[in-house]
Amino acid sequence: MKKILTAVAMVAALAISGCGDSSDTSTPAAGASSASGVSGNLTVLAAASLTESFNKIGKDFETANPNVKVTFSYGGSSGLAQQITSGAPADVFASASPATMKTVTDAGDANGEATVFVKNQLVVAVTKGNPKGIRTLADLTEPGLKVALCAEQVPCGAAARKALAAANVKVTPVTLEQDVKAALSKVKLGEVDAALVYRTDAKAATADVDGIEFPESSGAINDYPIVTLKSAPNPSAAAAFVAYVQSGPALDVLVEAGFQKP
Incomplete structure (x- = not known):
């Protein structure tokens, strides 16, 4: 009889221990699924x-x-x-x-x-439909064509100048803008015929502009x-x-x- 009682006590102890292990395991799992802690x-x-x-x-x-x-x-x-x-x-x-x-x-x-x-790469942004028929950087030198560039201290401006130098093309912009969105806006508003902007900006504005790829941009990736x-x-x-x-x-x-x- 004593042996039977001892065995029952051991089984009960194991059951209680098992319940405790299950509870301990579930608590960290709940914590792991909560917010990361940043706020x-x-x-x-x-x-x-x-x-x-x-x-x-x-x-x-x-x-x-x-x-x-x-x-x-x-x-x-x-x-x-x-x-x-x-x-x-x-x-x-x-x-x-x-x-x-x-x-x-x-x-x-x-x-x-x-x-x-x-990384990002330049394109020539032109009015939708490319009415001026711009295909290359050299086309930006056509008489009467209005071009916007970013200012030289701005990354898109520095990249533009590097690409133009690689193409041995000298462009006289009608405006120098302080960021790429401002340069792109000039095209969207019809204030210029073209602007050198990032591929991503032209893609984001496909309803208003076309992006013309040019080979020299590969040497001016930012x-x-x-x-x-x-x-x-x-x-x-x-x-x-x-x-x-x-x-x-x-x-x-x-x-x-x-x-x-x-």
């Missing part, structure tokens, strides 16, 4: 050419991190870099060229090294680096966003927009 406001300064893609990526990031609110400020990379070095509060900087990123890193305002996450900032008000969310931008889902969005993989 608060996140401010991202990004090149104007990233507008459409980053708006989509920002919404996806907020969906994955419901306690985070992302605010974007778009513009010419050189101007954004100056804002950062002048003390403007921001968490992340995404530039359209290593040269403008270098302004930030040289000033000691970057948190670690910047990472190239995509790398796009991204970095968290040293004085980031929300460093944990900043690091999470930079990691997300380099993830598969975000890269799919960027490639669909016309960017090239790094």
Whole structure:
């Protein structure tokens, strides 16, 4: 009888132990499926050419991190870099060229090294239907043709000048714009006949413009680096966003927009 009672006690103990193990296992699983832990406001300064893609990526990031609110400020990379070095509060900087990123890193305002996450290439944006029959960079020198370029300190302007030099073509623009969206807008409004812009910007505006490819653009491809900032008000969310931008889902969005993989 004593042996029977001992056996029953052992079985009961094992049953209780088993219940405890099951409870302990389920608790971490529930925690793993909850929010990532990042929260608060996140401010991202990004090149104007990233507008459409980053708006989509920002919404996806907020969906994955419901306690985070992302605010974007778009513009010419050189101007954004100056804002950062002048003390403007921001968490992340995404530039359209290593040269403008270098302004930030040289000033000691970057948190670690910047990472190239995509590349971009120029096209000639023309009025829908290409009424002027523009096919090459040399066509931009035709008498009476109005051309818009980005200012030289802006990445799209530096790339344009490099491509024009490679083609041995000298273009006298009627306007120099501070970012690629402004240059493209001149074409959309009919104020110029053509502009050198990124492939992604022309693709985003296919209802209003056509993008004319030209071979010299292959020698003027811009790398796009991204970095968290040293004085980031929300460093944990900043690091999470930079990691997300380099993830598969975000890269799919960027490639669909016309960017090239790094």
